[in-house]
Amino acid sequence: MAEKLIIAQSAEEAVKAKTSENVYIAGGTEAMRLGTSVDCDSYVSVRKVPAMHQVRTSDNNISIGAACTFQELLDSEDVPEYLKEALCFMASRTRRNMATIGGNIATCRNDSFLVPTLLAAGAEVCLMDESGETKSIGLESYIAGRSQYKDALIVSILIPRIAAVKSARSANTAQSHARLTAALGVKDGRYYAVAAIKNYGLVKFGTLMTRLSQGGLSEDEIVELFKNDAKIALTDDRLYGGAAYRKYLLGITFAQMYEELKG
Numbered sequence: 001m002a003e004k005l006i007i008a009q010s011a012e013e014a015v016k017a018k019t020s021e022n023v024y025i026a027g028g029t030e031a032m033r034l035g036t037s038v039d040c041d042s043y044v045s046v047r048k049v050p051a052m053h054q055v056r057t058s059d060n061n062i063s064i065g066a067a068c069t070f071q072e073l074l075d076s077e078d079v080p081e082y083l084k085e086a087l088c089f090m091a092s093r094t095r096r097n098m099a100t101i102g103g104n105i106a107t108c109r110n111d112s113f114l115v116p117t118l119l120a121a122g123a124e125v126c127l128m129d130e131s132g133e134t135k136s137i138g139l140e141s142y143i144a145g146r147s148q149y150k151d152a153l154i155v156s157i158l159i160p161r162i163a164a165v166k167s168a169r170s171a172n173t174a175q176s177h178a179r180l181t182a183a184l185g186v187k188d189g190r191y192y193a194v195a196a197i198k199n200y201g202l203v204k205f206g207t208l209m210t211r212l213s214q215g216g217l218s219e220d221e222i223v224e225l226f227k228n229d230a231k232i233a234l235t236d237d238r239l240y241g242g243a244a245y246r247k248y249l250l251g252i253t254f255a256q257m258y259e260e261l262k263g
């Protein structure tokens with residue numbers, strides 16, 4: 001239960017209200033859920049900040065306000081299909097009406113709905129610090145330096161309007177947690193392969209990226225590559241499957257996305 005709630009009307013107001021004693025809140029679907037990792041009961045809500053609900057397009061890019069909900073983005077004609085594919089991974093419409101893209105990035109769970117797709121698209125995040133200064137950095141850098149940016153407000157997310165990106169999610173049912181959420185992107189012949197693996201982490205597959213960028217690989221070769229990659233140190237998981245199965249799943253998932261991208 002919230003002990004203290006500040007409702008910001010602008011991003012500047014939100015960063016001013018942020019202290020070491022409170023956290024930002026947007027949709028609240030992660031922060032308020034049972035067993036949440038967000039250990040705080042004082043919040044600065046950015047849900048009502050109008051500028052953070054805007055979707056703006058330019059020639060090549062689209063800028064998405066961080067407080068846009070999954071459903072707002074699915075309903076927007078400007079949002080590219082490659083992102084809508086991942087937005088649909090959140091099967092509950094009730095939750096899609098609340099959960100935001102900024103909250104999903106900041107949470108960055110190891111079954112994240114959107115982070116693999118956004119990484120494969122080369123997304124950038126626009127951050128605002130406590131003095132109201134903004135700067136844009138690559139999503140990959142944001143994730144790598146999350147402890148450094150823990151008090152920064154994600155104001156918006158910049159993605160290309162047109163990009164060759166495929167996403168895939170593997171779960172028992174649409175409402176179950178994913179054992180795997182993966183995305184493959186290609187730009188100027190260079191591939192980017194990344195997956196969120198439940199109870200393991202977010203992994204970028206450098207060897208696969210190099211091999212795909214060098215030339216074609218068959219489905220069997222991709223499956224073998226994952227099977228023999230000792231750096232992917234998965235262990236057997238009672239809920240999400242054995243290590244060998246999950247490596248096979250990674251291989252087959254990337255092989256399918258590769259086929260679709262080539263097509």
Ligand SMILES: Cc1cc2nc3c(=O)[nH]c(=O)nc-3n(C[C@H](O)[C@H](O)[C@H](O)COP(=O)(O)OP(=O)(O)OC[C@H]3O[C@@H](n4cnc5c(N)ncnc54)[C@H](O)[C@@H]3O)c2cc1C
Nearest residue numbers: 024026027028029030031099100102103104106112113154
């Ligand atoms: C039943 C259930 C199942 C779920 N399954 C999944 C799942 O499979 N995969 C998954 O990824 N998520 C899952 N979630 C979590 C959640 O629904 C999503 O991650 C959602 O996108 C979080 O967005 P939000 O706006 O609700 O975030 P909030 O709950 O409002 O905030 C979450 C965190 O993000 C921070 N934050 C929010 N907005 C910003 C911002 N603009 N700038 C900086 N920090 C910010 C908050 O401080 C907080 O730490 C699940 C939740 C529930 C209840």
